[in-house]
Amino acid sequence: MAYRVLGRAGPPQPRRARRLLFAFTLSLSCTYLCYSFLCCCDDLGRSRLLGAPRCLRGPGAGGQKLLPKSRPCDPPGPPPSEPAAPAAAPAPRLSGSNHSGSPKLGTKRLPQALIVGVKKGGTRAVLEFIRVHPDVRALGTEPHFFDRNYGRGLDWYRSLMPRTLETQITLEKTPSYFVTEEAPRRIFNMSRDTKLIVVVRNPVTRAISDYTQTLSKKPDIPTFEGLSFRNRSLGLVDVSWNAIRIGMYVLHLESWLQYFPLAQIHFVSGERLITDPAGEMGRVQDFLGIKRFITDKHFYFNKTKGFPCLKKTESSLLPRCLGKSKGRTHVQIDPEVIDQLREFYRPYNIKFYETVGQDFRWE
Secondary structure, three states, X not given: OOOXXXXXXXXXXXHHHHHHHHHHHHHHHHHHHHHHHHHHXXXXXXXXXXOOXXXXXXXXXXXXXXXXXXXXXXXXXXXXXXXXXXXXOOOOOOOOOOOOOOHHHOEEOOOOEXXXXXXXXOHHHHHHHHOOOOOEXXXXXXXXXXXXXXXXXXXXXXXXXXEEOOOOEEEEEOHHHHHOOOHHHHHHHHOOOOEEEEEEOOHHHHHHHHHHHHHHHOOOOOOHHHHHEEEOOOOEEOOOOHHHHOOOHHHHHHHHHXXXXXXXXXXXXXXXXXXXXXXHHHHHXXXXXXXXXXXXXXXXXXXXXXXXXXXXXXXXXXXXXXXXXXXXXXXXXXXXXXXXXXXXXXXXXHHHHHHHOOOOOOO
């Protein structure tokens, strides 16, 4: 039987053969798509877990048509034509004196060192000078915790402190601690290892400076001579007046030595702090166990104020002196009154020299 030619060669294919051919083609397509998906699934899963943009293994992946918004995967590491990225820089130190760095850069800790005295001795200068050191972070204000605010508790006290790294020292200054009877015991109970800094000055000069500060706030107070003596003609000094009593250093020191060994107390000379600030601050740094970072290069002498100022701080390259309340011109005092007070303080000074093993040459 002859076949008629209907525009195509060969006999017509049976229906079953066509179905088998279709199934084979469909199976091959599905296999190809599954293979493409498996090649890319690792990146897809990781992208979804991390919330990153989806990517494909390569521009020729079969799944590219299924994920038209995806981008090609980046190869691990930098392209061969680019240099490798530099290692991450170490975390920066807390910058400046305000300690306003990120909370992640430190922890608030109780102070390991305290400037405990004395008022009008030069404590503010020591604080500002030592804050230049990168290994020291200090509270700028006086918290008066161990004399006025002890009832608030150590957690409150700790909350006031600047954040510090493990390698840094936390420090605060409140000069009234030195003459507060309860302060040595309270500080000892906080930590018996606390290092104590006491800035002392000729007690007569210190008393005059104390009076000058009070006079600037209360112009109607009695004269310095009137406050210093119960009976000037008899040479009876009024030791109840705080400006006089603070300068009796050895009496206050006895309370501290009941709790702390002398090796844990460092005495700064207020006079040498003016004439040789780098030398005095060098000894402070040695006492704190930190390197001598603060040197002559940090200071210049301000003739107007009459004491050294910082050439630069950690947070600024500009020179900076202490506030206008520092370096006041002292009121004029009768030289005979000064001589009487020198005689009054002499035995206390000598005993103080013997106790601390230093001659401050105040006579």
